[in-house]
Amino acid sequence: MVNEENLSSEDLREIYQEHHFGILDSIFALVKHRAKYPVEGSYTNYMLQKGSDHILKKVGEECTEMIIAFKNNDADVLVYEIADLLYHVTVALAHFDVDLEQIFEELVERRSR
Template identity: 40%
Template structure:
């Protein structure tokens, strides 16, 4: 999978929101609304955790793929561009040596 694959998936989902197609699962999710989309994101997240906990890599890959798809549906529904997420990931990849700062605890709160 390449960055292009993710962008193509996002673009397909974006197109389904604008151009409804009968029998499309993506269109079904958009028609049902945010609550249904979020429910599916939660389900797929749980299924990914269970597959990983069971040590079944092939099942985990399937569940991760489902999770990414449903996250993209949520992103499109919320108007979040894939480029924005990729830019944030790029920004984070440049951070090193911040583990100590991340784990500091404010003992006054």
């Protein structure tokens, strides 16, 4: 049972196990699948085929758009831009062979420091 008053690293691991950020896992699985089994006309395949520079440029663009949405205090646009950013970061992670599990574990580990 998670102690809501004082979250420990173990509590965070339990929350992660329970919720597991399902949509991110699904998107990441799809991106990895598309990398292995390309689908003609797929934007994900287009991004992966363009390579590192294109993917990283897109991550930068989405990050800038997110910052502008924050500055404009526009919650609807912010949600949209963060979704774009998360998608493109997921593509970058797959391209560079970094698993989401590694990111989640790093976040849990940082919490315990």
